[in-house]
Amino acid sequence: MTTPSNTEAPPPRRARDSMTAMTEHVLPQHANALGTVFGGQVLAWIDLCAAICAQRHTGHLAVTAEFDDVSFEAPIEVGQVMLLRARVTAAFRTSVEILVEVEGEDAPTGRRWPCAHAFVTFVAVEKTSGTLRPTTVPALLCESEEDRALAADAHERRARRLARRKRAG
Numbered sequence: 001m002t003t004p005s006n007t008e009a010p011p012p013r014r015a016r017d018s019m020t021a022m023t024e025h026v027l028p029q030h031a032n033a034l035g036t037v038f039g040g041q042v043l044a045w046i047d048l049c050a051a052i053c054a055q056r057h058t059g060h061l062a063v064t065a066e067f068d069d070v071s072f073e074a075p076i077e078v079g080q081v082m083l084l085r086a087r088v089t090a091a092f093r094t095s096v097e098i099l100v101e102v103e104g105e106d107a108p109t110g111r112r113w114p115c116a117h118a119f120v121t122f123v124a125v126e127k128t129s130g131t132l133r134p135t136t137v138p139a140l141l142c143e144s145e146e147d148r149a150l151a152a153d154a155h156e157r158r159a160r161r162l163a164r165r166k167r168a169g
C-alpha cells in the first residue's frame with residue numbers, strides 16, 4: 001500500500017456539496033447499430049460525471065480505480081437526452097465511492113425513465129517530486145438516513161472489493 005502524500009485528514013464534507021449533474025444529447029456518433037446509445041459511450045459519460053464529483057469532494061485530481069455494479073436498464077434513442085447525477089456514497093482513506101444514476105429523457109414531452117446506474121471508485125492523487133501519489137480525502141458527513149444507508153452499503157462493497165483484490169494477489 002502506498003503511503004499517502006498527506007497524512008492529515010482534511011475537514012469532512014457533505015455529499016450535497018459535490019453533487020454533479022450532466023446533460024447530454026444523444027447524437028448519431030454516440031449510437032450503436034440499433035440507433036440507441038452505445039454502452040461504451042454511457043460508461044464514458046458516467047466516468048466523467050463521477051470524476052467531477054470526486055474532484056469536488058476530495059479537492060484533488062482523482063483517477064478511476066474501479067467500476068462495479070454497472071447495469072443498463074433501458075435504452076436511449078438518438079435524438080433523446082441523457083441525464084446523469086453523481087454523488088459520493090462513502091469516503092475511505094484516499095478513495096471515494098461515487099454513485100452515478102442515469103435517466104433518459106424525451107425532451108419534447110418531458111417523459112423520463114431510468115436508464116443505468118453504476119458505482120465507481122476514484123483515488124485522489126497529488127504530484128509530489130514528479131510522482132503521482134494517493135492523497136488523504138475528506139471524510140463524508142452523513143446528514144440523512146439515506147446518506148447513512150448508502151454509506152453502509154458502500155462499506156460492504158468496499159469489503160468485497162478488497163477481498164477480491166487480495167484473492168487476485
Ligand SMILES: CC(C)(COP(=O)(O)OP(=O)(O)OC[C@H]1O[C@@H](n2cnc3c(N)ncnc32)[C@H](O)[C@@H]1OP(=O)(O)O)[C@@H](O)C(=O)NCCC(=O)NCCS
Pocket residue numbers: 001002003062063064065066092093094095096121123125134161165
Ligand atoms: C488507483 C491507483 C492510484 C492506486 O495506487 P496504489 O499504488 O495501488 O495505491 P494503494 O494500494 O495505496 O491504494 C490507494 C487506494 O486505491 C484503492 N484502490 C486501488 N486499486 C483499487 C481497485 N482496483 N478498486 C478499488 N480501489 C482500489 C485502495 O483501496 C486505496 O484506497 P484507500 O486508501 O481509500 O483504502 C493506481 O492503481 C493507478 O494509478 N491506477 C490507474 C488509474 C487510471 O489510470 N485510471 C484510468 C484513467 S483516470
